Amino acid sequence: MAGLATQRAFGDPAVSDIGATALFPAALFAAAGPHARSTWRRPPTRGHDRDMSHEPTNLTDALASFDQLWSPRIVTTVNDYDVRIAKVAGEHVWHAHDDTDEFFLVLDGDLRIALREPDGERTVTLSRGSVFVVPRGVEHKPSSEHGASLLLFEPTGTSSVGNRHDGIPGHVDATTGHELPERSAPGA
Numbered sequence: 001m002a003g004l005a006t007q008r009a010f011g012d013p014a015v016s017d018i019g020a021t022a023l024f025p026a027a028l029f030a031a032a033g034p035h036a037r038s039t040w041r042r043p044p045t046r047g048h049d050r051d052m053s054h055e056p057t058n059l060t061d062a063l064a065s066f067d068q069l070w071s072p073r074i075v076t077t078v079n080d081y082d083v084r085i086a087k088v089a090g091e092h093v094w095h096a097h098d099d100t101d102e103f104f105l106v107l108d109g110d111l112r113i114a115l116r117e118p119d120g121e122r123t124v125t126l127s128r129g130s131v132f133v134v135p136r137g138v139e140h141k142p143s144s145e146h147g148a149s150l151l152l153f154e155p156t157g158t159s160s161v162g163n164r165h166d167g168i169p170g171h172v173d174a175t176t177g178h179e180l181p182e183r184s185a186p187g188a
C-alpha cells in the first residue's frame with residue numbers, strides 16, 4: 001500500500017506544485033535580474049592570460065637565454081602559480097616562506113637543500129630528475145657545489161628569499177621572478 005500512497009502523492013497536483021517550486025525557484029531567478037548570469041563568469045586572474053605566450057616554451061632554450069645565477073625566470077603560469085626556472089651554483093641564503101610550500105624539480109646537475117626542521121637540521125640531495133617540496137614555514141638553504149638548473153613552482157609574487165631570511169649576499173637575486181628575455185620577441 002506504500003507504493004500506491006507514493007503514486008498518489010506524485011500524482012496529486014498540490015504535491016507536484018510544491019515540488020516544482022522547490023526545484024525551480026523561479027522567483028529567485030527573477031529577483032536576481034537579467035545580469036545575474038555575469039556573476040558566474042570566471043573572474044579575471046593574474047594567470048596564464050595575463051601576459052604569457054600561448055606558444056610552447058622549450059626549457060633548454062629558455063635556460064640558454066640567461067646566465068645570472070640564483071635569479072629565477074618565469075616560463076609560464078598555471079592559475080595563480082608561476083613556473084620558474086633558475087640556474088644555481090654555490091650557496092643561496094637561509095630563508096623561509098611562511099605562506100607557501102615551494103616545489104623544486106632538478107632539470108640538470110645536483111641540488112642540496114639544507115632544512116631546519118623541528119627535529120633538527122638535515123640536508124636533502126636532489127639529483128637530476130628529482131622533485132622535492134619545502135613545506136611552508138621551514139627555513140631552508142639551497143646550494144649546489146657543481147651547479148644545477150631548476151624548475152620551481154610557487155604562487156605568483158613569491159619572493160626568492162621568502163619573507164624571512166638572513167642577510168642577502170650580493171650573488172643572490174631577491175626577486176619575484178623575471179620575464180624571459182625572448183618573451184617579447186618570439187622566434188627571434
Ligand code: NI
Binds near residue numbers: 095161162
Ligand atoms: Ni625558498
